[in-house]
Amino acid sequence: MALPFFKKGKDKAPPPKQAPVSAPVESLPTETLLTMDMGASGIVVEESSGAPQSAVDEAAIMYASGQTDMAERLLKDILGGGDRRAWHMLFDLYCIQRREKEFEQLALDYAMRFETSPPVWQKMGSNGGAGAPQQAEAASLELPGLLDKKAAASLREGIAGTDKKAVVRIDFSRIEMVDENGADECAKILSAARKAKRKLQVSGVDRLIALLQDLNRATHSRAVHWLLLLELYQILGQQDNFEDLAVDYAVRFEVSPPSWSEVQAAEVVQTKPAEPADDALRLTGEITPANDSALQQFGSYAATHNDVLVDLTQVTRVDYGSVSQFISVLMQCLGSGKAITLRGHNALIHELFRVMGIDQLAQLIPHHPD
Template sequence: MLPSWMSAAGVAAPDDRQGNVGIFSFLKKKPEAAAAPPEPARLETAPRQPSDAERERQREIARATAAKIDAIELAMTTDFFDDAEARWGNTRRAPAAAAAVLDEAGESELFTMLEQPDAAAAPAAAPVVEESAILYANDQAALAEQMLQGCLAELGRSERQPWWMLFDLYQAAGREQDFDSIAIDYASHFETSPPAYSNRLPADTPQQTFAGVAPAARLTGTLGSDATPRLQALLASSGAPVRIDLSAITHATIDGCAALLSALQSLRGARRAIVLAGADTLLAVLRPMLAIGERSSGEAPWLLLLELLQLLEREKDFEETAMDYCVTFEVSPPSFEVLPAQAGAGTTPAGQPGAEQRFMLPATVDGDIAPLLAAIDNYAAMDPAAPVVLDCTKLVRIGFAAATNLHAALRRLAVDERRIELRELNHLVAALLRLLNYGDCARLYAHKY
């Protein structure tokens, strides 16, 4: 028996008597059956007719319910038939590569609800989540892990936050095997793709590493030869890690791929730290350009795809794509390399920060953070009208006392409704900052799994 709200919305029960019923046809609204001849009236008083306002409310409920059912059915159907060859009957096999991930602006509302809450919204916090975040902030990762592991059987049945915190804990500690183990359980429980492991800096990285305004470039639209001057400017820069935002690329040319490939190889050869934002967006652009056995696209897009997978440390995807490249061009496949530890070199010289520039926080923020707070104040003073954006891509852990001091500093900067953002937070740190009420002065954006 259907719930009353679905009955009010006009959603009919499934008809088991029909033979050819779609997989999800029981979720579809069915046309109302022809009205049966009315029975003789038995009641002395006629039933109350709904008002116009009530009818309109019922119509709104019906429309909203139908839209939700259609969206859920579409998402579930996509999961069942996710093979592009089976779906379109295309015999042109694409190379193995990481699956496309939509950027923040393109992510649908439905998958934002199903996969991860709005990055700037504070999800409902459970005591075990807050206690684990405090333990981790106080450098008691082992106890935090025990608490998170222990709550998976109960809280983890419906909430994804403990899983995400464990993923980040294992990445910070370099425990890939443990990460992959719970990733399998996570994928099975939530019926979704498992997250990919990528090495983060160890928690004992010196605090001075990666602090400052990062030289940055944001590539948009078509990746073409016109990107060369901007990439050369990055090569000529010095100081903090180089940040390249790829999230707005929609197309790519062979010359553009060659230019970006050359820049990435030069930066890696110089052991410059590279922060790639929105790399999955570019992977999704490159993948349809390539087909095994077809050389018309040239080698540059293939080699750029391999370079991105190397920098993202996705060894399995790299090896599979390298074999596809080998078969296509009949050459020896390139080998995956274990990247050496990369370090930045302090802060960049003072100057007007572009809209794409952010202040990169170090891997560990703890103890006396007065020099760090002074550097953030200097960055914010460069353009008092611009948002203050703290990039937390490399931030592994922030101590409880340090988080309190940073909060006080950001509240001083938030005068006159100045926008402050903390981007790419890991979920352990994000949980701590929500607990400390950072939302009263800043917007928190956790990275996505």
């Protein structure tokens, strides 16, 4: 495998041009390509010159170099190109800086541009220092096999008891039956949450939709089941399905159907099985030359584990000047035949890792899957 990283001046970030906002990084130092052949028990080192291949690369290096404002301007300039990596980098930058208003506007633009649900707001560690990160408290609500009035009441209480700015995760995957009271109450609860602009994540919703579709095809179908299905289409942002069903509802019950409302769609997520606790090293804050305790922890952890699993969910930035030391730890792991996984890192860090060739040394599982 080949690994590019900067040999000359590797602890200094390449300065940007002073002209346009989207100027590329200039005076890039020589890259060294490390070609590894572990079977031959050797590492072949070849030198070649190189530079960031795209504006996304430039933005990643700017951010890693502490040039946050310049990175933000460049990312805004390239959003129109449709590269979702740039959007995810900007989303994560806003989360790190606690800029929820800008995040929500970007989310609306993203939904219109890509016709899919945008990422959900999450607080990340502070962008200053390596203090303990703060996370938005989220509610995870799992509905039982029977969606009745009691289950709906639990859903209502769960949503009401969650901070209004927090994400509410609703798991519909266990539902096998829906009675009339449950359907009526659930539709009202979801409608109220939508009108209050609550941030929703849903899982197992396809199963509930299929169940309601079967109920609605029955000769003696009930209006409440239709209304719940309409509300599900509404919160999922499925306007075509909503309007088709609304027409059928009007014909079937001879009443006016609900109207479509333009709101941010809920995010559909996979139903996750309970995960056993792992032995991952969890790092936080910024990894910088001035604060190298994280890399010291990394090195100590790697020395005592055969499977190296590092959780970077709450790391806000890996400084450009720390990359070579980061790579050094990875190389030591590979030299000992250890498997390395880096997970949960934000999009800004992921693109830096990709530019620097770290994706050739470790399995990367970023916060935003490719």
